[in-house]
Every structure is written in structure tokens, then in C-alpha cells.
Amino acid sequence: MKLLVLLVIGVILYFIARNYKTEKFENIKLDIKERFNGDLMNHEAGLLIALMAKVAKADGQVSELEAEMLKHTFTDISSHFENSSEIREKLKEIYEKEKNSFDNTISICEKLYKITKHDYVKRVKILEYLLNLAFIDKEFSKTEFMITEDISNALQIKKADFETLVNRFENFYRDQKNSEALSLDKAYEVLQSSANDDDSTLKKNYRNLVKKHHPDIISGQGASQDIIDQATKKLQEINQAYELVKKHRGI
Incomplete structure (x- = not known):
């Protein structure tokens, strides 16, 4: 099943600064739900969660917003499976394991690349999703930049496309910060x-x-x-x- 084609249509998170509005997984309908009983580290869903774990822990801690995004991702992905409860628990197990080490980041990307080799657009959307997670606390640290850049390279995404995505998020948060500052100044004036x-x-x-x-x-x-x-x-x-x-x- 082309799960990630559905999951990464746009960058989801309704609460990226509570303003960056995009598709919710719950709004994406599937005619047929998959039943998967194998190793999720051989499936797009499990590999995505594994990479999310690396990005979330890149700066040494998982913020409240990152944790919230992960929680919803577990639910949204698992809802596309017949055995959703079982899948959700397995995804959580993958996250807990993969957040503890960065040694296998490239090998995970290589697995994901093999699955998505003929779909460059999908890989760009996966990267966009991971950058969404990295930026969600409004801070994009050097370690987050390094790991997302490594992932981008391993997924064979063009440097220009990576830079375009990073710039898009940076501009969004810069504009939002400026807007908030202006609003605060106005509030004091009032x-x-x-x-x-x-x-x-x-x-x-x-x-x-x-x-x-x-x-x-x-x-x-x-x-x-x-x-x-x-x-x-x-x-x-x-x-x-x-x-x-x-x-x-x-x-």
C-alpha cells in the first residue's frame, strides 16, 4: 500500500505554531485498509517513525510539541491498518528504540530509499514532514540541521530542494515571530x-x-x-x- 503517499500530502500538523495549517491524516480516506504482521522496519510506516525518532531527539530532548506530533502520527498511521492497535504499539516501540542512537540513521534511509526509489516527490514530502517536526518548537538547532541534511543526502534529495524547504520553514517562523512581536507591542499600547x-x-x-x-x-x-x-x-x-x-x- 502506498501509505506515505497519503500520509505526506503536504506537511500535516495543525499545531505547527498553531497556524501552519495543512492536511490532517484523518481527512484522508482509504478504500482498503492494510493488515500488516511483519517487521515494520521493512515498511514505510516504521521507517518514517524511526527517522522521526532521530530528528526529535537530535537536540538532546523531545519538546512538548514534538511529543504531541509523534502521538498523533502514531494514531494517524495506525488508523490505516486493520490491526491498528497492534500497529500503534509497534510504532511506539520503534520510536522508543530508535531515539536512543543515531548510528543506523543512514541504513534506515537506505531502506526507505529502496522502497521509494522511483518516487522522488514522495521522498521530498517525507523530508518536508521531518523538517516540520524539527521546526515545530520554533528552534532549528545545528544538530537538527545536520541530521536532516544527512537524511536528505541519504534519500538522494537534491541539495537545492533541501535548502528550499529549510528556507520556507525559516521564513514562516521569522514572519510569525515578527507578527507576534508587533501584536505584543500593540497589546501594551492598548x-x-x-x-x-x-x-x-x-x-x-x-x-x-x-x-x-x-x-x-x-x-x-x-x-x-x-x-x-x-x-x-x-x-x-x-x-x-x-x-x-x-x-x-x-x-
């Missing part, structure tokens, strides 16, 4: 505060603004409906700004 204010000052400013723009208070002052509506909109903006700053500060 709250009539600054990033240098401590939490108590921020909270005090927020409460004062709520009192000033709360529609119930405005209504009690005999204001017109238009002014009350404006106050309601302003209060929503103030609340949104406060939630953004709180999230950024971890309070």
Missing part, C-alpha cells in the same frame, strides 16, 4: 503600559481601563447606544490585549 512594567502595574492599568470603558458603567452615565457599543468594542480589545500579555508573561 493597555497603556510597557514591557518594562511589572505584573502588578500591568494589572492595575488593566483594571482602570476596564472601569473606564465598561459598557454597564457607560450606560449608567446616560450615554447613547452608539457610545455604549463603542465601549463594548473597546473593552473586548482591552481584554484581548490583556490575555495576550498574560500569556506572553506566563501569568
Whole structure:
């Protein structure tokens, strides 16, 4: 079964920075489900998980987002098999084993290359999926670069295609970071505060603004409906700004 043709249509993860939206595995329908009882390290599914294990552990630790992506990948891949529960457990076993060593990375790639030898597009999509995992915590370390580059070379992917994918992710996260910074600056402006204010000052400013723009208070002052509506909109903006700053500060 051409499992990875289905699995790597685009780079999945609905939560890559919670914004990089692509196909979910659950939206891909199969007319026939495969039953596989052999060694998954001879199957595209197992080899993909093995490489994901290497990439996830490349910088020495598996982040929360990487773990979440792996969990969903186990579920999504196994759902395409009749014996899904058994396959999911085997995929988890492969991950736990393969994350502990990088010595066999190239040999795993060679196995995968043999299976996908005549499908270059599929191999590029596999690499894109692995880069998705590497970038998902918004940090692309030197070790992650090295291992994904090694995988790319072993899968005989053109250097230009590898660089194009890396640049695409780097640009996406750079743009997102800039957007977040602008949004945060705007939030402080709305709250009539600054990033240098401590939490108590921020909270005090927020409460004062709520009192000033709360529609119930405005209504009690005999204001017109238009002014009350404006106050309601302003209060929503103030609340949104406060939630953004709180999230950024971890309070």
C-alpha cells in the first residue's frame, strides 16, 4: 500500500505554531485498509517513525510539541491498518528504540530509499514532514540541521530542494515571530503600559481601563447606544490585549 503517499500530502500538523495549517491524516480516506504482521522496519510506516525518532531527539530532548506530533502520527498511521492497535504499539516501540542512537540513521534511509526509489516527490514530502517536526518548537538547532541534511543526502534529495524547504520553514517562523512581536507591542499600547512594567502595574492599568470603558458603567452615565457599543468594542480589545500579555508573561 502506498501509505506515505497519503500520509505526506503536504506537511500535516495543525499545531505547527498553531497556524501552519495543512492536511490532517484523518481527512484522508482509504478504500482498503492494510493488515500488516511483519517487521515494520521493512515498511514505510516504521521507517518514517524511526527517522522521526532521530530528528526529535537530535537536540538532546523531545519538546512538548514534538511529543504531541509523534502521538498523533502514531494514531494517524495506525488508523490505516486493520490491526491498528497492534500497529500503534509497534510504532511506539520503534520510536522508543530508535531515539536512543543515531548510528543506523543512514541504513534506515537506505531502506526507505529502496522502497521509494522511483518516487522522488514522495521522498521530498517525507523530508518536508521531518523538517516540520524539527521546526515545530520554533528552534532549528545545528544538530537538527545536520541530521536532516544527512537524511536528505541519504534519500538522494537534491541539495537545492533541501535548502528550499529549510528556507520556507525559516521564513514562516521569522514572519510569525515578527507578527507576534508587533501584536505584543500593540497589546501594551492598548493597555497603556510597557514591557518594562511589572505584573502588578500591568494589572492595575488593566483594571482602570476596564472601569473606564465598561459598557454597564457607560450606560449608567446616560450615554447613547452608539457610545455604549463603542465601549463594548473597546473593552473586548482591552481584554484581548490583556490575555495576550498574560500569556506572553506566563501569568
